Each structure stands twice: as C-alpha cells, then as structure tokens.
Amino acid sequence: xxxxxxxxxxxxxxxxxxxxxxxxxxxxxxxxxxxxxxxxxxxxxxxxxxxxxxxxxxxxxxxxxxxxxxxxxxxxxxxxxxxxxxxxxxxxxxxxxxxxxxxxxxxxxxxxxxxx
Amino acid sequence: xxxxxxxxxxxxxxxxxxxxxxxxxxxxxxxxxxxxxxxxxxxxxxxxxxxxxxxxxxxxxxxxxxxxxxxxxxxxxxxxxxxxxxxxxxxxxxxxxxxxxxxxxxxxxxxxx
Numbered sequence: 001x002x003x004x005x006x007x008x009x010x011x012x013x014x015x016x017x018x019x020x021x022x023x024x025x026x027x028x029x030x031x032x033x034x035x036x037x038x039x040x041x042x043x044x045x046x047x048x049x050x051x052x053x054x055x056x057x058x059x060x061x062x063x064x065x066x067x068x069x070x071x072x073x074x075x076x077x078x079x080x081x082x083x084x085x086x087x088x089x090x091x092x093x094x095x096x097x098x099x100x101x102x103x104x105x106x107x108x109x110x111x112x113x114x115x116x
Numbered sequence: 117x118x119x120x121x122x123x124x125x126x127x128x129x130x131x132x133x134x135x136x137x138x139x140x141x142x143x144x145x146x147x148x149x150x151x152x153x154x155x156x157x158x159x160x161x162x163x164x165x166x167x168x169x170x171x172x173x174x175x176x177x178x179x180x181x182x183x184x185x186x187x188x189x190x191x192x193x194x195x196x197x198x199x200x201x202x203x204x205x206x207x208x209x210x211x212x213x214x215x216x217x218x219x220x221x222x223x224x225x226x227x228x229x
Contacts, residue, residue, distance in 0.1 A: 033217055042221030043160075043205060058117075091160065093217075104150075105217060107160040 002026070004108035006092050012114045013082055021077040021111045025094030032075050033095075033105065034067055038088040046090075049075065050097060082115045089113070118143045122206040122220035129196055129227050137191040137223045139180075139206035147208040149173075149182055149189040152219070155202045163191075163204070196227045 005024045013019050025032050034046040045059040049069040060066070064082075069075040079086055089112050093105040123138040141147065151163040151173070164173030169184035178193045189206060206220040 035219070043219040045218060048217070093160075095217075104162045104165065105152075105160075109159050 004092055004094050004106050006090075006108040006111050008111060009109065010112045010114075012116065014116050015084060016081055018078065018080045019082055019113065021079075021090050021113070023075045023077070023092030023094075023108060025073065025075070025092070026096075026106055027073075029094035029096050029106075030072070031095045031097045031105075032069055033093045034075070034077050035091045035093065036061075036088045037091055037110070043091070046077070079113075082113075084115045087113055087115045118147065118208060118210050118218050120206050120208055120218050120220040122204075123223050124221070125203075126224040126226060129225070131198055131227055131229050132195045133227075135191070135193040135196045135200075135225070137204055137206075137225070139189045139191065139220060141187050141189065141206075141208050143187075143208055143210045145210050147210040149180070150207040150209070151178070151180055151189070151191050152205040152207060153202045154205070154222075160205070196225070198227045198229055201225055201227045 004026055007022045011019055030051045032049040036044045036046055047060055047067045048056040064080045067077045089110040091110045092108045095105045119142045121140050148167045150165045152160045153163045154160045164175040166173040166182040169182050172179055172181045180189050180191045182189055203222045203224045205222045207217055209217045
C-alpha cells in the first residue's frame with residue numbers, strides 16, 4: 001500500500017513569508033509525528049498527534065510554528081514569518097499505535113525548506 | 117523528560133571491522149527501543165527494535181540488546197560492509213508517556229573498502 005507522502009518535496013521561500021507543509025500518513029495509522037532535520041544534525045522532534053488526544057507540542061521551537069491534523073488523517077505544519085534558521089528537511093512519520101505500545105514509525109520522504 | 121543519547125560521530129571503519137554505536141536512554145516508564153537507519157539519499161527506515169528488557173533486536177547482521185540495568189541499547193555488527201555506510205539513529209517510545217518518540221542525534225558511519 002501507499003506509504004507516507006509529503007508535499008511539496010522542495011520549498012524555497014523568502015524570509016518573512018509563511019509556508020505550509022503537508023503530510024499524508026498511512027491509512028489507518030493513528031499516530032503522526034513531525035520532525036526537523038537540519039544539515040548535519042539529528043532529528044529534532046516537533047509535534048505528535050495521537051488519535052483524538054491533545055497533541056504534544058513540546059518540541060515546537062517557537063510560536064511561529066503550528067500544526068493541525070484534520071479528521072485524524074492529513075496534517076499541515078505551518079511556519080509563519082520564516083527565518084533563515086528554519087531551513088531544514090521537515091520529516092513526517094506515522095505509526096499504528098496498539099494497546100501494547102508504539103509500532104514502527106514509517107517516514108515520509110521529507111520536505112526540504114530553504115529560506116532565503 | 118525522556119531522552120536518548122548516542123555516540124557522536126562520525127565513525128570511519130574499514131570493511132569487515134567490528135562496529136559498536138553506543139546508545140543510552142532516560143525514560144520514566146518502560147520504553148520500546150529502536151534503531152533507525154538513513155542511507156545516503158534515502159529516507160529513514162527501521163533497522164531493528166526491542167520492546168522489553170533483555171530482548172535482542174536483529175536485522176541485516178546488526179544486533180542490539182535492551183539492557184534495563186544500564187539503560188542502554190548499543191548497536192553492534194561483527195563485520196561491516198561498505199553498503200552499511202549511513203546515519204544511524206537510536207530512538208525510544210515510552211508507552212507511559214503517551215507513546216511519544218524521541219530520537220538521538222544520529223551517528224554517521226562510513227565504511228571504507
């Protein structure tokens with residue numbers, strides 16, 4: 001079946017503009033994660049959605065970052081007033097959370113964001 | 117909060133050398149532990165996992181044992197190949213913490229022929 005998809009694959013924007021990044025998780029997966037991977041850096045957790053529970057936003061670096069997950073499926077990560085330090089690859093992952101704990105995360109290909 | 121600390125890279129080895137990448141964790145509950153791998157130009161994919169103490173995860177010649185007493189999940193391979201060159205990420209998921217996932221910073225491995 002289809003994996004996790006993300007769009008756009010690449011986004012170049014000017015400093016100060018807003019951007020929206022989209023993630024389509026695997027159908028039926030209840031958990032959805034956003035991460036940021038900066039050049040030469042590891043994975044930085046941003047936000048986590050699980051079913052209808054309130055999202056864990058503890059990783060969002062500033063109030064310019066927000067995310068929504070509509071209907072328990074598609075998610076949009078919005079970055080307002082982008083800064084050059086926001087340049088990174090933004091990864092989305094989904095997993096099927098069972099009663100016994102978290103199953104494997106499946107990652108999308110990422111969106112490479114470049115802020116000029 | 118929950119966190120993962122893994123060995124800093126980069127690591128450069130010759131083909132057929134023994135590999136260890138250290139990983140330790142901090143968690144409030146009883147997490148599941150994972151190693152993910154990112155090959156050049158590809159996305160992250162699961163390499164192996166262990167869900168309880170003393171479990172051993174294994175795949176493609178790689179192994180890692182869940183050690184609760186040392187809060188560790190070190191990745192090992194007896195004989196690395198050039199094709200193992202990648203970035204390796206240790207991660208945990210804590211069922212008692214809403215199943216949040218936390219990743220280490222990643223360790224870049226380069227294997228030379």
